[in-house]
Amino acid sequence: MARWAYVNGRYLPHRQAAVHVEDRGFQFADGVYEVVTLLDGRFADLDGHMERLGRSLSELRMDWPAVPRVVTMIARELVRRNGVRNGSLYLQVTRGVAPRDFKFPANVPSTLVMTVKRVSAFAKPEQLEKGVAVVTVPDIRWGRCDIKTVGLLAPVLAKQQAAESGAYEAWLIDPDGRVTEGSSSNAWIVTQDGVLVTRAPSQKILNGITRQSLLRLAGERGIPVEERSFTVEEALAAREAFVSSAGTFALPVTRIDGKPVGEGRPGPVTRTLRQAYLDYVAAGVPS
Structure with a gap:
């Protein structure tokens, strides 16, 4: 066609x-x-x-x-x-x-x-079964990341660094040592207490549309949520981590800079939210 x-x-x-x-x-x-x-x-x-x-x-x-x-x-x-x-x-x-x-x-x-x-598939079977890897890089973007501008050179460089490292995504780290977001995604963790954590909206991140839907779906399922920043060390100590975007929905992250997250495999909160999002879209009006 x-x-x-x-x-x-x-x-x-x-x-x-x-x-x-x-x-x-x-x-x-x-x-x-x-x-x-x-x-x-x-x-x-x-x-x-x-x-x-x-x-x-x-x-x-x-x-x-x-x-x-x-x-x-x-x-x-x-x-x-x-x-x-x-x-x-x-x-x-x-x-x-x-x-x-x-x-x-x-x-x-x-x-x-x-x-x-x-798009034939929005995630490969092995990505859902084993999760994906991310690497961390300094966040060198401009000061208005809340605007979805076509000025994407800094994220391009970060994504390329991830690819050259054999990783799926790059997590951007601010001067305080905290994760802002991915080069083309929002970043999430699930703490050992079962709390879902993602950075609060500000000029430092893009307030993802999928992110907003996942927050609502989490609330509907009684999953506790905190919108705050977190460090790489906190992410490595978490039960789960994942990224979200329009094309990934909720995709499990199981390695950060070569180190395993939690037990090194996708967790139940990530799987629950991914399926919840797919069900939510399927219930919508055909385009």
Whole structure:
């Protein structure tokens, strides 16, 4: 089946989709984005992603490319044209095309780009059975990590370091020696007392949409929660650890910097929350 993309009012064959060389997203990383998962024809947490997109646009004083309802309609139509039931939607908005100048251009329409891709499996069986490894690296990102900007060079470098170390993800460590989040995920632990811990929302982390759903699902199941920072040492002493994102849901972490977490295997809280999230999405409205 042909693959389609959307660029500024046009549905185009994916290989023909392009933006202008002076688009500010290309030249300044002056843009924001969202990634929305599709599970069995359903968008996962679409309303939350659209709300966060609006917040990111507002924080950067950037205009919506169209009213949110229309952006959602475009997304659904693009998914339909691609015939994707399991995969992800990538949506990016930039400040638009203008001669290169650091100042905001006046009266320039925003650029809107969307693509869709198929995903055969959101986790390999061995990742769910044995968990994944993470490595720790210094957090060198800018001071507004709560905005989902396309300026991703620091996370790219962290993710590459993880890959070169044979790990799945990198956990970013702040100057106080505490975990902020993963390079493309939120970080969680389950203490020996059974308390679920993840860093509280602030300008230091991206308040993940999946993260927010997992917190609600944990509360519904009576799992005690603390939103606070934690150290690598605390994580290594925990019963469980996991990462969450739109594409991983809740994925167990069983090794940090080569050392086992807990008993070195996925734990019951992680498995419970992953299944709870999948059930929650399955009960939603088909896209």
